[in-house]
Amino acid sequence: MDTLLTFLNMGGYGDFIWPAYVIVTIVLAGLLISSRRFVKAAEAELGSIKQPHQRGRREVGDET
Template sequence: MTTFWSMGGYAAYVWSAFGFTLLVLGGLVLASWRGAREREAELAAVRREVRGRTASSVRRPTLQRQTQD
């Protein structure tokens, strides 16, 4: 087991690479989680704003008929 943990003399490189990778992946998970929470809050605010509008204040596009001369 000691041979496994020493990694044939490369343990410092191997374990630091594993540690750095875990640190970066953890940071990405945290950043993604925070971003998702912010986007959900933003979406909820937009939904509240849209639901608060009255039907008369919503502008709907009108179709214009083209007449031929």
């Protein structure tokens, strides 16, 4: 327990070191998650536009 507390204390600089690591982790994880969501949303929108568009083309093709 003492070893853990000594490690977390970081020679008295723990109040500065841990926030730095936490902020970096939050930002990098958040950027990765938001980038993946951005791709998924764009792909879903593309799929929803393409489907009626392709259906419409097929219907035009059936008439001829």
